[in-house]
Amino acid sequence: MSRPGTTGYGSRTRALVDRGVVAVTMGWADNNGVLRSRTVPVERLADAGRTGVGVTPLFAVFDSHDRIVFGPPGLETPSGDVRLVPAAGPEGIVPCAGRHGLAWSPGRLVAADGAPWPYDQRGVLERQVAAAAEAGLTVRAGYEIEFALYTDGDGEPPVPAFTGPVYGPNALVGLDGFVTRLLADLRDNGVPVGQFHAEYGPAQLELSIGPADPLTTADRQLLARQTIHAAAAAHGFRACLSPLPTAHSAGNGWHLHSSVSRDGTNLLARGDGRHGLTADGAAWLAGLLRHLPALAGVTAPSVPSLHRRRPGSFAAAYMVWGVENREAALRLVPANPRLGAAHANVELKASDASANPYLALACVIGAGLAGIDEGADLPDPVQQDPATWSDDERAARGVAALPVTPAEQAEALAADPVITGVLGEHVTAALRAVRASDAEFAEGKPVDEVLAAFRYRY
Incomplete structure (x- = not known):
């Protein structure tokens, strides 16, 4: 050896x-x-x-x-x-x-x-990082991690550790020990945190992992998971990282933020195109949009992911991009005078804990590189919630829904040679096999039963 x-x-x-x-x-x-x-x-x-x-x-x-x-x-x-x-x-x-x-x-x-x-996922990401470097590009990425915290994780439904008001400090009263331990442990484990807060859903929390190179980001994401679970257990809680804990709860997105630079210049800023995009930055974003149906099959692949993909819930139901539009599957976060050009990034909403982070990041890079290689054209941004439009309005504007069934998801992945090319023959075959097995497991079962079965797998 x-x-x-x-x-x-x-x-x-x-x-x-x-x-x-x-x-x-x-x-x-x-x-x-x-x-x-x-x-x-x-x-x-x-x-x-x-x-x-x-x-x-x-x-x-x-x-x-x-x-x-x-x-x-x-x-x-x-x-x-x-x-x-x-x-x-x-x-x-x-x-x-x-x-x-x-x-x-x-x-x-x-x-x-x-x-x-050939089935090693880390190697898939390494190949895409190398492909980006060969094209003179540097990619950075970070995660927003949402999770739910329960006092009785074995109950049905589970008992939330706190209730609203959402986003408020009062929601976290009584959790001081957990919060301070989690943030201290993440710091000591070398996982930089940008911010932490109570999220929209009952018992839902969010923290953000600071940006880094793709391999470091994927490594940190795995370590962050273990740190969350350990801190929760130490305080008598149970953490749920699943994309959708229950049928009536808010979903847990693990929003994937990425940026791409050439020679130190962020291609998503400092351009003279729309919203500060350079031509290659617009093509990168267009590549993500073009390959989004198959990309989402890697970045949000599970049965709970598909149940989470509900219109009007910030869960990327439609294949659109927008500028600071939180209902868009791809949200451009532009540069501004306070934060500078380095801050510009694109957020992928169709991303959660059921994705392998190495494969997710690899496919984001592959889709963006394909967009630049092809000179892909970026359509106009959508600044509304497409769910509020009629079917005819969406059709007239060329807005399609992302896959919401395992069959649609499998078809989208099989039809995209760029994403399957990034994954390679072996990983593609494995993904298709495990996705089909999960679909068979869920078929015919009530939604609550399915979600309960996935609740603590991540």
Whole structure:
């Protein structure tokens, strides 16, 4: 097995031991956005860095409820082995704040001989980051993370930890211990937080992860999940990250913000086009819009994602872009004199915790690059809520709804060679298999029963 980047584990092990760490968890997200992991004693860290930990390749075809879907290339039988290794090297291993004795590392899956494994999602993102760099482009990204907090997570419906007024400080009275612990733990874990608040829905909270390069952002997103769950459990709460906790609750979006620059200039600002867009910035945004039906099948792929996609609920029901329009699937956040050109970004609303963040970011980059390569034309922005228009008005303006059924979603993904090209043959096959399995699981069941089954998977 090849051993690139395995130096430095001895000194890192000693530093972790000095911090009281006894074990390191290596985690990754599967094709449903569900986190999987292996934990090794800290004394075995160097071995894990050199040879990895054995893992079944069938994790690529676990569905959201841990059923194994055989069939994609090389995954037709239970035979085989891949290796889980620390993805970010020795320095990427973080002692877990608030969880004394444990450390965390993002993981990646490689073939038994150390070669790249075609189902490894991190590799998909690395290829797109490299493609952007080859085109002279730099991408940065960040997440807004929404989640619900319950005092009785096993109840049906679950009991909210607080009620309104929405967005108000009084909603959080009684949660001071949880709030301060969560923010301190995120800081100590190296996850920068832009802001935190009570959101619109009952028991709903939101925090934003500061922008970084795509790989760092995906790594931080996984760590943020674990930090949220640990802080909630420490205070007797249960956190729900699912796209839609109950049929009558607000949905949890994990809005994905991204920007693209060339030679230090943000292409979404400092242009002489509409709203400050450069020509390539407009083409980037047009690429996201053009590929949105298939893109949403990767960034918001689950059955709860589709139930969340309701008109009039800030959940990206229609295929439009707008300037600061929170009902638009793509919301341009323009530059302004107070924040400067670097602040300009585009927010993807059709994004949630059921997405693998590496695949989500890879497909955003791939769609944007395709838009620039093709010189895609950006239509006029939509500044209203298309749900308030009649069917005839939407048809006249060329506004289509995003997929709302598993069948529509599967068709959109299959019909888009750009998005499937980003994913590659193997990951596309795995995604299609697990999505079909989840759809079969949900078919014929009441909506509340389906949502309850997904509620704590993420």
